[in-house]
Amino acid sequence: MTFSLEGTDASIANALRRVMIAETPTVAIHFVRIENNTSPLNDEMLSHRLGLIPIVYRGDVRQLNSNRDCDCQGNCARCSVEFELHVRNDGEDTIEVTSHDLRALSDMAVPLDDETLPRGILICKLGKFQEIRLTAIATKGVGKEHAKWSPVSTAVFQYEPSIRLNYRLLDELSPQDRQNFVGSCPARVFEIQDGRVVIPDVYRCTYTEECMRWAEQVGKPDLVTVKQLEPPRFRFSVETTGSLKPAEIVQSCLITIQEKIRKIEDLLVTKQEEQQLPQ
Amino acid sequence: MNAPDRFELFVLPPDTEKLTVTQDTKVPNAAVFKIYLEDHTLGNIIRCQLLKDPTVIFAGYQQPHPLENYILVRIQTAPQNNPVAAFQHCLAELQKEFASIYSQFETQLAPHGWRTADERREM
Numbered sequence A: 001m002t003f004s005l006e007g008t009d010a011s012i013a014n015a016l017r018r019v020m021i022a023e024t025p026t027v028a029i030h031f032v033r034i035e036n037n038t039s040p041l042n043d044e045m046l047s048h049r050l051g052l053i054p055i056v057y058r059g060d061v062r063q064l065n066s067n068r069d070c071d072c073q074g075n076c077a078r079c080s081v082e083f084e085l086h087v088r089n090d091g092e093d094t095i096e097v098t099s100h101d102l103r104a105l106s107d108m109a110v111p112l113d114d115e116t117l118p119r120g121i122l123i124c125k126l127g128k129f130q131e132i133r134l135t136a137i138a139t140k141g142v143g144k145e146h147a148k149w150s151p152v153s154t155a156v157f158q159y160e161p162s163i164r165l166n167y168r169l170l171d172e173l174s175p176q177d178r179q180n181f182v183g184s185c186p187a188r189v190f191e192i193q194d195g196r197v198v199i200p201d202v203y204r205c206t207y208t209e210e211c212m213r214w215a216e217q218v219g220k221p222d223l224v225t226v227k228q229l230e231p232p233r234f235r236f237s238v239e240t241t242g243s244l245k246p247a248e249i250v251q252s253c254l255i256t257i258q259e260k261i262r263k264i265e266d267l268l269v270t271k272q273e274e275q276q277l278p279q
Numbered sequence B: 001m002n003a004p005d006r007f008e009l010f011v012l013p014p015d016t017e018k019l020t021v022t023q024d025t026k027v028p029n030a031a032v033f034k035i036y037l038e039d040h041t042l043g044n045i046i047r048c049q050l051l052k053d054p055t056v057i058f059a060g061y062q063q064p065h066p067l068e069n070y071i072l073v074r075i076q077t078a079p080q081n082n083p084v085a086a087f088q089h090c091l092a093e094l095q096k097e098f099a100s101i102y103s104q105f106e107t108q109l110a111p112h113g114w115r116t117a118d119e120r121r122e123m
């Protein structure tokens, strides 16, 4: 998903980006109890791979207790989801163990099942008579603690460039020079359509300023100017791992930031009363 | 081997407070706010918001050490204001800003065929 943000400054945009990556809660496998593992992968490697499988939680992840703060002993339904995995290869050919083999013990969560991944996510392969039998416990967490909880594969924003072409000077160029001008940009920002230089997508610009350098070399420094749009506009791209929808991540991250600020606001009020600070 | 435990990012160390306020004894109308378990995410938005306030003379933040999970926000204001009030005003403004982004984002979802988180769960 992409969206634009304007009427604010880079600090806000950056806070959104940082919270999406590091502080938006999701569910991921955190504890693994291995009963039998005769696969080529060792227990640690297997557990690590299980942790990285996106888990889709059917409900509001934010309402789930953190396992660390839950008042239960060990884990419970309010702070975790349990999974089971039992695969044994009794055939001659090597088989694949995938996320489809991971069976949820409650209907609150499932491993990511996406139509673009019909075979699921490969966990490991099993040779003849090899077996994996384990239970896994998924808990709530954030990317700050371990990247497996980060719901995004990409969360970036870009300043919208402002590119101004001087068409009067451009018309003075020979067709060959116009072609050279278009070719000067390594990011291919410019194209020629019906003999005119056009910009199909300003966001292709990577601020190399090669076009400005070219214009200076041919003695027409006013041919083109590239700068950041003022006031700034940001274009966000959010791509998820599948555990949450992009819109959910943006909403969740905005709630997280507001909660953080609310907490400090409240503490400041109590501090003021305690320390009799000037109002 | 000697890496700090990851949970230190979420759990307050014993005998510490999330927020402490220290008035500057040498400079009038100045104070340092020590906020535990926060980082550049909040530090930078607080600083940028404070700088928009004309009564704020100085606003800055730092995370003194990357392995210690707190930030320091220093505020100095003009005589007609004080750091605590300026900080409060700043937080209120930020709250408004994010609430506005949230509601605008929500109204933008439907025309693009996206459902809000709540609508999706009700399905």
Ligand SMILES: [Zn+2]
Residues within 6 Å of the ligand: A065, A067, A070, A071, A072, A073, A074, A075, A076, A077, A078, A079, A080
């Ligand atoms: Zn529990």
